[in-house]
Amino acid sequence: MSIEVIRPGINTTFQDRGRSNLYHLGIPFSGAMDTRNLLITNKLVGNNKNDAVIEFALQGPKLKVKQNNINCVVTGNVSFTFKKNSKIYNGECYKTFDLNNNDEIDIISTNNSMYGYFSISGGFKIEKKWNSYSTHLRSKIGPNKGDKIIENDILQLNKNVKPIIKKSIDYSNSKIEFIRVIKGTNFDYFSKESQKSFFESQYQVTNLTDRMGMRLDGNKLNNIKSENIKSEGLIKGVIQVPPDGKPIIMLSDHGTIGGYPKIGVIVSADYDKIVQLPPMSKIKFKMIDVKSAEKLFKLYSMETKNILDQI
Amino acid sequence: MIKNISNLGDAAIYCDFGSEVNREINHEVIKYFKTLTSKNIKGVTNLAPSYNKLIVTFDLDVINYKELVEKIINLKLDEISETASKRKKIPICIDEEFALDIERVSKITNLNIKEVYKHILNKDFYCYMTGFVAGMPFLGDTNKNIRLKRLETPRVKVPKGSVGITEQFCNIYTYESPGGWNIIGNTPLKVFDKNKEENPILIKPGDSVQFYEITKNEFYKIKE
Secondary structure (H helix, E strand, O other), X not given: OEEEEEEOOOOOEEXXXXXXXXXXXXXXXXXXXXXHHHHHHHHHOXXXXXXXXXXXXXXXXXXXXXXXXXXXXXXOOEEEEEEEOOEEEEOOOOEOEEEOOOOEEXXXXXXXXXXXXXXXXXXXXXXXXXXXXXXXXXXXXXXXXXXXXXXXXXXXXXXXXXXXXXXXXXXXXXXXXXXXXXXXXXXXXXXXXXXXXXXXXXXXXXXXXXXXXEEEEOXXXXXXOOOOOOOEEOOOOEEEOOOOOOOEEEOOOOXXXXXXXXXXXXXXXXXXXXXXXXXXXXXXXXXXXXHHHHHHXXXXXXXXXXXXXXX | OOOEEEEOOOOEEEEEOOOOOOXXXXXXXXXXXXXXXXXXXXXXXXXXXXXXXXXXXXXXXXXXXXXXXXXXXXXXXXXXXXXXXXXXXXXXXXXXXXXXXXXXXXXXXXXXXXXXXXXXXXXXXXXXXXOOOOOOXXXXXXXXXXXXXXXXXXEEEEOOOEEXXXXXXXXEOOOOEEEOOEEEEEOOOOOEOOOOOOOOEOOOOOOEEEEEEXXXXXXXXXXX
């Protein structure tokens, strides 16, 4: 009962909903970058919402199953094929399919997005660390010794006791025009012009983007107070501005302490969307207050629940 | 005392204890951190204490900013007993193999190497916070005579266990990682051990730390 890794893909790791209450030790949440897709993936294959899935970035893995009656699913905006009894089929995201011993799945790429997910009914046979299956590469914490999945790895599977039920849902990652942002604790460190241009000009996602953070290019933000603050805690979604004036957004695997001024924080409702923006994407920020952000999150939560209820 | 409470985004509270870095303020931060940890408030997902700030993150599905601020303001603080904070003795080897930047430190501070170490070995340092990467302790304060800036070009790889100084602080690299601190030695101890889930860090905020010198032989013996 296993899956062989023929090609690992890029940054392919086990992730779940993340690991909490360890910031004070220097360990961030980690977890699937796109939480909604994680939840949908688990629901489609009949797993628990806290179960682990395989996350990949831009290019996914090529896998060979070593077991009969495997029920799988791929989510995100992803192109993939699967080989069943030596015949190749084009895969469809958000629609489960079953494979048998020696069948293969080839996850070719994500389209206009960063992350995709793969899982199977019954889930992977892996161990929790600090109550989570998430991998944090920097501190080597999580399943697979805290490492990426690599070529020739053998991924052990749990015994699937449930019958295979075909499931699918019509869903696509929502596109957004604006990323909503709440003013950060150092917003007043920046000149009036820079405060204005932060919300009016366009930023571009650069190649320097990974699970730790996303560097942006665009109008240089002019710091008129101090380029450094005394190091303090960071959270995911914080937008820091280093001395070069180009914003960096902290993502799920961020370092827990940082010393650059915080110009803003991405609202919780938009987090799943910003992480999916691939390099070269253009974004604009829109300022909102806490009350509006809370309302947006309620809406987002309800929407997620509705999607899951349809499965 | 908390000087100001504000929001950091929609799912975190930013408690500001002041702008200075000193033990008194940091002691207050740790008091709040420990009390909040023991209160186990429903919906709180993470606490990030630092020199003079405490960030509390929460699950927006469970609690919101207003409700949690109320709870923090009305918190009855636990007193930290003196015994809760420990004294830790950390062996370091200062052989030139490990003290990668000692000559730079000596040159910039105008002290000879022996004098530099006089300010580091067997002196009491205080742990303000841990983090950035898992288990990394931020210790202070170093003597005014050995304060200097980071390397102009950070190292791509700082060896695990390296002890570095910058400004009034001193830290220990718990992983091999990029970094710009001035490296003056290396400890063979596991300052962060992920296999000890209950107690993975050797040095906790509020602890006091003393470095003592060991030989290269002793270094490799402990490392085994």
